Amino acid sequence: MTDSVQLLFTRKPVVGSSLIRAVSWSGYSHVQVVVNGDVIGAEMLKGVVSESMKERIDCSSRAALMTVPCRDRRSLTDFIVATTGARYDYLGALGLAFHKDWDSATRFWCSEWVASALKASGSPIFKDEFIKRLTPQHIFMLPFPTEFVK
Numbered sequence: 001m002t003d004s005v006q007l008l009f010t011r012k013p014v015v016g017s018s019l020i021r022a023v024s025w026s027g028y029s030h031v032q033v034v035v036n037g038d039v040i041g042a043e044m045l046k047g048v049v050s051e052s053m054k055e056r057i058d059c060s061s062r063a064a065l066m067t068v069p070c071r072d073r074r075s076l077t078d079f080i081v082a083t084t085g086a087r088y089d090y091l092g093a094l095g096l097a098f099h100k101d102w103d104s105a106t107r108f109w110c111s112e113w114v115a116s117a118l119k120a121s122g123s124p125i126f127k128d129e130f131i132k133r134l135t136p137q138h139i140f141m142l143p144f145p146t147e148f149v150k
Contacts, residue, residue: 010060026137063150071122079120
């Protein structure tokens with residue numbers, strides 16, 4: 001039996017969020033995994049960190065929760081522990097805009113980290129060769145149940 005996990009999509013009323021949405025053609029500028037009421041993911045200036053879901057939603061102008069398959073929660077937790085503190089992959093994210101593969105194996109941007117976490121959980125949502133090309137919009141377009149929370 002396959003378990004599930006939620007993904008939180010957000011956007012903020014700031015210039016950086018608007019730029020990310022414009023470049024990625026997305027309604028959201030950020031995506032994170034929800035575990036026990038906390039959201040974990042790769043954030044600019046912070047790298048891979050955890051914060052409360054309430055805190056993340058409160059500072060957002062729009063938010064949605066998507067439920068996706070998660071075959072192995074233990075492996076998901078192991079991935080989270082192994083990557084917490086990893087730095088944000090600015091060069092890899094910039095490579096998206098220029099159609100270049102400038103990604104790092106040890107740094108992440110938000111959608112790349114989420115796809116990698118789900119792959120580690122035994123529930124890959126994209127082929128490996130495309131993980132370094134993902135934006136929040138790519139993940140948001142998947143046919144999983146979604147609830148708009150803000």
